[in-house]
Amino acid sequence: MTISSQRIPLYLLTGFLGSGKTTLLNQWIKDPAFSKALVIINEFGETSLDHLLVSRSTEEQIVELSNGCICCTTRGDLVKTLTDISWRFSRNGIKSFDRVIIETTGLADPSPILSTLISNQKIFQQYKLQGTVTTVDAVNALHTLSQYREAKRQVAVADLILLTKQDLADEDTLTQVQQHIRQLNPTAPVQISDQGVTALSALLELDHVEPVQSVTPLTNWLNFGSAQFEPLNSSPVTSSPASTGNEISAHQDTINTYCYQITRPVTLFAIQLWLDALLPEMGHQLLRVKAILNVEGFPGPIVIHGVQQLLHPTAVLTHWPNDDRQSKLVFITDQLSREQLEKSLRPLLGLKI
């Protein structure tokens, strides 16, 4: 496989209906860093209007995908569009764009789109997925996040969450929304977007989807947002149905986040056993997996990153960025019980499944 040395940075912009995606996009493309970004807008329904709201003319680097929602019916169109635009927006072999932003519909489940973006070989050769940005409307979020599975999944898979319309929400609601977001996704930074205006530095720092290859971004990973890790080494998992641990559960949601740390270094063999069992058995229920593992005999950590059933090649780093040597694992899951998950982790503790 030939991978272009200049893969184009790709951002997935999602967020529930009316949560401020287009407003954000319009501010985004005003910034010099995004002045040559190509925008792909997925529109749904007979009266597609979104592209008209983006302050660029259609000829100028806006592509519409309007035959259906890219999370289900038009994923093939997305692949074709991404491969076609390379020549469509090029002159004399030079591309007229240097970044791509894909805006989903408000009802899209981003996980299958992410899987396509990461696993399709042609896309992988040309594009580098930087991350998923999710807009959350502070006024309506408590309702949408409790009612709509797509809204929850949009938050759960985000690498950066932008809280919109905070100017219209009272303090109490804002606090509750932030708590709810944290329950669904404790690792993504949450930032305010005021009428689409937000600090773009967080966006430009996104580099989370492909495995971390160097120590600098790893420091962000190691912070893991506000995640609270519970030790996995002290209490081997039993088949007890009691789940009194500290999984972060959004009330009756089926989406949960589990964060573990392991004190003792693990073996490579144990990792292999763990991964062999993990993905075939529960890949569909794993929205995200992030793990930084202290492996016996390795001077630096091994980094594992997965989106649904897709696991990126592991990255082996040469050294640790700080003194913390504990292995850390974060799982964002849908319809997966703590018991099932912990059972799958037993090989990491040297125990049989």
Ligand SMILES: Nc1nc2c(ncn2[C@@H]2O[C@H](COP(=O)(O)OP(=O)(O)OP(=O)(O)O)[C@@H](O)[C@H]2O)c(=O)[nH]1
């Ligand atoms: N007060 C306020 N209004 C906002 C803010 N961000 C967006 N809006 C308004 O919210 C409405 C919806 O914003 P859009 O950007 O169209 O939302 P969207 O997510 O693209 O909407 P869909 O494409 O329909 O899903 C518009 O009227 C925006 O002006 C904000 O931070 N504050």
